[in-house]
Amino acid sequence: MRTLTKTVLLGxxxxxxxxQVQAGGLQDALxxxxxxxxxxxxxxTYSDCAGPYTDNRVNGRYVSSRSRQRFRPxxxxxxxxxxxxxxxxxxxxxxxxxxxxxxxxxxxxxxxEALCRVEFxxxxxxxxxxxxxxxxxxxxxxxxLRRHATxxxxxxxxxxxxxxxxxxxxxxxxTLAEHAAWRxxxxxxxxxxxxxxxxxxxxRIPERISDDPDYLAGFVKxxxxxxxxxxxxxxxxxxxxxxxxxxxxxxxxxxASTDDRQSRxxxxxxxxxxxxxxxxxxxxxxxxFVPVPEAPVSRASSGR
Numbered sequence: 542m543r544t545l546t547k548t549v550l551l552g553x554x555x556x557x558x559x560x561q562v563q564a565g566g567l568q569d570a571l572x573x574x575x576x577x578x579x580x581x582x583x584x585x586t587y588s589d590c591a592g593p594y595t596d597n598r599v600n601g602r603y604v605s606s607r608s609r610q611r612f613r614p615x616x617x618x619x620x621x622x623x624x625x626x627x628x629x630x631x632x633x634x635x636x637x638x639x640x641x642x643x644x645x646x647x648x649x650x651x652x653x654e655a656l657c658r659v660e661f662x663x664x665x666x667x668x669x670x671x672x673x674x675x676x677x678x679x680x681x682x683x684x685x686l687r688r689h690a691t692x693x694x695x696x697x698x699x700x701x702x703x704x705x706x707x708x709x710x711x712x713x714x715x716t717l718a719e720h721a722a723w724r725x726x727x728x729x730x731x732x733x734x735x736x737x738x739x740x741x742x743x744x745r746i747p748e749r750i751s752d753d754p755d756y757l758a759g760f761v762k763x764x765x766x767x768x769x770x771x772x773x774x775x776x777x778x779x780x781x782x783x784x785x786x787x788x789x790x791x792x793x794x795x796x797a798s799t800d801d802r803q804s805r806x807x808x809x810x811x812x813x814x815x816x817x818x819x820x821x822x823x824x825x826x827x828x829x830f831v832p833v834p835e836a837p838v839s840r841a842s843s844g845r
Contacts, residue, residue, distance in 0.1 A: 615702025756809035763813020
C-alpha cells in the first residue's frame with residue numbers, strides 16, 4: 542500500500558513540478574523584460590489614484606474596470622512589477638504624471654498631488670505558459686500598450702498623449718496661508734474648551750469628597766494612581782484619554798467586604814484619579830496652544 546501511494550505521488554510530482562519550473566522560468570523572463578521598463582497605453586485605462594493599484598482587466602483591445610476615473614489612451618507609465626499566475630499575467634505600473642486630488646477641510650478646498658497606479662490583468666492560455674511563450678504573451682498586451690526600454694524613448698513616442706497635471710487654483714498660496722491660520726485657531730479653541738471643561742469638572746470633585754473611610758481609602762489610591770506615568774501629549778490631553786478612568790476593585794482595601802462598601806471605595810478611587818489627572822492636564826494644556834500665522838490681507842481690504 543505504501544509503495545502504491547509513493548508511486549502515485551511520484552507520478553503527480555513528475556507532472557506538476559515541470560510545469561512549476563516552467564512557470565518560474567517564464568516569470569523570470571517576463572520580469573527581466575518588463576520590470577523597470579516604460580509603457581505608453583493604447584487604450585483607455587482607469588485608476589482611483591488613491592494609493593493601491595486599480596484593477597484593469599484586459600480583453601483584446603479593450604480595458605474594463607470598476608473605477609470611474611478614466612484616462613484616455615497615450616498615458617505614459619513605469620512598470621513596477623510583474624506577476625505570472627497559472628493562467629493570468631499581472632502588470633503593475635505607475636503613471637508618470639500625477640493628478641490633482643481635492644479634499645475639504647472646514648470651509649477650505651485643498652489639493653494634493655496623487656500618484657495613479659494601475660494593474661493590467663491579462664488572461665493567458667495555459668498552453669502559452671507551458672511553452673514559455675514570452676512573445677505570445679507580449680502580443681496579447683500589444684493592443685492596449687507599447688513597451689519602451691527607457692523614459693526618454695517613451696516620451697519620444699508619437700502615442701504619448703502629453704497629459705500634464707492640472708494647475709493649482711489661482712492664489713492657492715493665499716488659500717494655504719488662510720487655512721493654516723484657520724487650523725491654528727481651531728486648535729487653540731479646542732485647547733481652551735478642554736481647559737474650561739476640566740476646570741468645571743475638577744471644581745465639583747471637592748464637593749463630593751466624603752469622610753467615609755472606604756471612600757477616603759479609595760480616594761487615596763486614586764490620587765496615587767493619578768500620579769503614575771500617563772500619556773501627556775497634546776492629542777492625548779485633548780482627547781481626554783489621560784483623565785478617563787474606570788472602576789477598580791478594592792480588593793486591597795481593608796473592611797471593604799460588602800457591595801455598598803465596594804461602591805463607596807470605587808467612587809473615591811475615581812474621584813481621586815479624576816482630580817489628580819484633571820489638575821495635571823489643566824497645568825499642561827496651555828503648552829498645547831499654537832501660534833496663529835498672520836493671514837494674508839485680502840485685496841479688497843487693502844484697497845487695491
